[in-house]
Amino acid sequence: MAFDYEKYLRPGKLPHIWCPGCGHGIVMKGLIRAMDSLKIGTKNTAIVSGIGCASRLPGDMDSCTLHTAHGRAAAFATGVKMAKPEMNVILVGGDGDGTAIGGNHFIHACRRNIDMTYIILNNKIYGMTGGQFSPATPTGAKASTTPYGNPDPAFDIAKLAIGAGATFVARGTAYHAAQIDKLIAEAIQHKGFSVVEILDDCPTTYGRRNKFKSVIEMMNHLKETSVPVKAAEKMTAEQLQGKVLTGVLYKEERAEYTTEYAKVIERAQAK
Amino acid sequence: MSKKVAFLQGNEAASHGALYAGCNFFAGYPITPSTEVAEVMSAELPKIGGKFIQMEDEIGAMAAILGAALAGSKVLTSTSGPGLSLKQELIGYGCIAEIPCVIYNVMRGGPSTGMPTGPSQSDVMAAKWGTHGDHPAICLTPASVQETYEEVIRAFNLSEKYRTPVMVMPDEIVAHMRERIVFPEKGEIEVVPRKTPTVPPEQYKPYDTSFGDVPPLAAYGTGYKFHVTGLNKMPDGFPTTKAEVVQAEEERQVRKVDANVDDIVTFEEYLLDDAEIVVVAYGSTSRSARYAVNAAREQGIKAGMFRIKTFWPFPDKQIKALAQKAKGFIVPEMNLGMCANEIERNVQGKAPVLGIFRVDGEPINPDQIVEKIKEVK
Numbered sequence: 001m002a003f004d005y006e007k008y009l010r011p012g013k014l015p016h017i018w019c020p021g022c023g024h025g026i027v028m029k030g031l032i033r034a035m036d037s038l039k040i041g042t043k044n045t046a047i048v049s050g051i052g053c054a055s056r057l058p059g060d061m062d063s064c065t066l067h068t069a070h071g072r073a074a075a076f077a078t079g080v081k082m083a084k085p086e087m088n089v090i091l092v093g094g095d096g097d098g099t100a101i102g103g104n105h106f107i108h109a110c111r112r113n114i115d116m117t118y119i120i121l122n123n124k125i126y127g128m129t130g131g132q133f134s135p136a137t138p139t140g141a142k143a144s145t146t147p148y149g150n151p152d153p154a155f156d157i158a159k160l161a162i163g164a165g166a167t168f169v170a171r172g173t174a175y176h177a178a179q180i181d182k183l184i185a186e187a188i189q190h191k192g193f194s195v196v197e198i199l200d201d202c203p204t205t206y207g208r209r210n211k212f213k214s215v216i217e218m219m220n221h222l223k224e225t226s227v228p229v230k231a232a233e234k235m236t237a238e239q240l241q242g243k244v245l246t247g248v249l250y251k252e253e254r255a256e257y258t259t260e261y262a263k264v265i266e267r268a269q270a271k
Numbered sequence: 272m273s274k275k276v277a278f279l280q281g282n283e284a285a286s287h288g289a290l291y292a293g294c295n296f297f298a299g300y301p302i303t304p305s306t307e308v309a310e311v312m313s314a315e316l317p318k319i320g321g322k323f324i325q326m327e328d329e330i331g332a333m334a335a336i337l338g339a340a341l342a343g344s345k346v347l348t349s350t351s352g353p354g355l356s357l358k359q360e361l362i363g364y365g366c367i368a369e370i371p372c373v374i375y376n377v378m379r380g381g382p383s384t385g386m387p388t389g390p391s392q393s394d395v396m397a398a399k400w401g402t403h404g405d406h407p408a409i410c411l412t413p414a415s416v417q418e419t420y421e422e423v424i425r426a427f428n429l430s431e432k433y434r435t436p437v438m439v440m441p442d443e444i445v446a447h448m449r450e451r452i453v454f455p456e457k458g459e460i461e462v463v464p465r466k467t468p469t470v471p472p473e474q475y476k477p478y479d480t481s482f483g484d485v486p487p488l489a490a491y492g493t494g495y496k497f498h499v500t501g502l503n504k505m506p507d508g509f510p511t512t513k514a515e516v517v518q519a520e521e522e523r524q525v526r527k528v529d530a531n532v533d534d535i536v537t538f539e540e541y542l543l544d545d546a547e548i549v550v551v552a553y554g555s556t557s558r559s560a561r562y563a564v565n566a567a568r569e570q571g572i573k574a575g576m577f578r579i580k581t582f583w584p585f586p587d588k589q590i591k592a593l594a595q596k597a598k599g600f601i602v603p604e605m606n607l608g609m610c611a612n613e614i615e616r617n618v619q620g621k622a623p624v625l626g627i628f629r630v631d632g633e634p635i636n637p638d639q640i641v642e643k644i645k646e647v648k
Binding site: 269 | 298326344492499
């Protein structure tokens with residue numbers, strides 16, 4: 001029997017806003033399968049986003065959904081989680097939203113290790129505003145605001161998360177659809193701040209400016225440039241040139257923020 | 272039983288007022304001259320099982336209280352001028368998404384970093400016009416430590432009653448001076464609870480106007496699944512660009528305050544019955560004004576004071592009534608004429624409006640006001 005996605009979606013809200021060929025829908029389906037596999041339910045799950053194409057994802061999900069302001073998802077979500085630590089809190093957003101205007105909230109959520117899962121849909125561009133370069137746009141790439149090629153270096157978002165203190169960091173791609181739900185499920189189960197970066201495509205505002213002839217070519221590019229961490233162990237530095245690693249990149253157990261705050265309450269009340 | 276009495280600073284009193292009102296969540300960022308509020312809340316909230324979090328920046332603090340409010344908490348943040356500028360982005364979010372919250376802003380010199388330890392009253396227009404777009408605004412300007420305590424409670428009540436952000440804005444003098452405060456007994460001051468839904472989750476709409484201009488607000492994690500956005504929205508919370516819906520919703524949001532001005536606006540009339548000269552003052556400046564009015568009376572001048580307690584919505588009706596008989600208005604304030612402009616808007620040329628404007632970090636003293644009163648004669 002085919003998987004029933006509809007029980008996690010709000011009736012009457014589809015179609016979503018995404019363009020044909022955009023990988024965001026693949027990620028949304030992955031999230032739904034992950035939630036279903038964990039049986040975490042929808043009533044006790046908050047899905048929080050910022051602004052941008054990816055940030056429209058919560059509106060279609062039948063949960064407690066919060067579409068905040070540009071870049072602010074992690075800070076709003078921190079308030080939700082602190083107020084109700086028993087809730088599952090999932091953040092969804094794009095690369096620009098999360099690492100440019102929301103960069104400060106992002107790194108501090110990582111540092112606190114507050115028990116939330118942040119799914120970053122990295123399509124390397126500001127899609128909703130028409131294709132301006134983001135902190136994840138490769139150097140040299142064309143965007144509507146880099147007509148002569150992008151002079152900026154790009155963030156490695158997974159490395160940024162690890163450096164800032166996230167205790168679970170994984171990366172997948174929109175091409176590897178079957179892996180997405182497994183990465184997200186493992187991230188949600190992890191006690192602490194988990195980041196799942198999904199490399200995605202934006203045929204409309206990135207692909208056509210950067211000589212991708214079709215969505216298929218963009219998807220194949222995601223496939224060809226990614227290497228599972230396990231496979232990478234057997235590869236030489238030369239072979240890994242220009243490749244990105246996928247899978248669970250980092251995992252550690254460290255004190256979780258709301259648990260630590262519960263101890264603060266205990267200490268305050270013991271006085 | 273005698274009441275509990277203390278000798279407190281305005282900022283400390285504000286914190287205890289919030290706790291009396293049932294505040295159980297605080298998010299903030301350190302900033303002079305309001306940091307004492309964060310310090311008190313960090314110590315007191317965990318004692319009652321509440322939550323305190325110091326966020327990475329002012330915007331993050333505003334975001335965290337809005338998130339916590341949607342999860343059912345009664346929330347407070349505190350800040351000062353530069354922080355208020357940063358928070359404006361999400362104060363607008365609180366207005367359009369209709370999330371109850373209290374913003375305690377201590378007014379210091381500005382613009383920008385200005386004079387962090389100097390008193391000012393120059394944020395009063397930012398309280399109304401700081402965030403972009405049309406939106407409701409409620410701003411209270413207490414003048415004593417006791418009043419700061421009570422006005423913070425009232426701010427919580429108004430934010431719940433009208434489901435909107437409310438600002439309390441003492442100037443730095445009120446925030447940092449120490450005075451005797453008498454704590455009310457539990458139950459002595461009314462605490463307004465949040466209006467929560469009476470309909471089952473499947474029928475709930477977060478902006479359902481069939482319940483009036485202020486629809487009930489559910490909390491996340493209580494079985495109610497609903498959508499909240501900063502976009503113009505429909506009664507069910509989902510975005511819309513439908514012209515008639517956007518127009519009606521925008522008008523309703525503003526009407527929540529505009530149609531209830533008499534419930535919200537508070538003021539004090541001091542010796543106004545026969546007054547020819549009306550001094551309009553607020554915050555610490557009103558303390559000098561009261562002294563000046565007394566001094567003028569001793570010299571045979573019929574002066575009185577209209578003390579603004581609720582700056583927004585502005586007491587238009589009261590000022591218009593005073594303009595019918597007053598020979599002149601004096602407006603002392605620690606900015607370059609923000610309140611005076613509002614007075615002129617209401618007086619409409621019926622009497623002269625003379626300002627005493629100081630932005631040098633020094634308080635306005637009574638002598639300056641007495642001199643100005645004499646100028647009208």
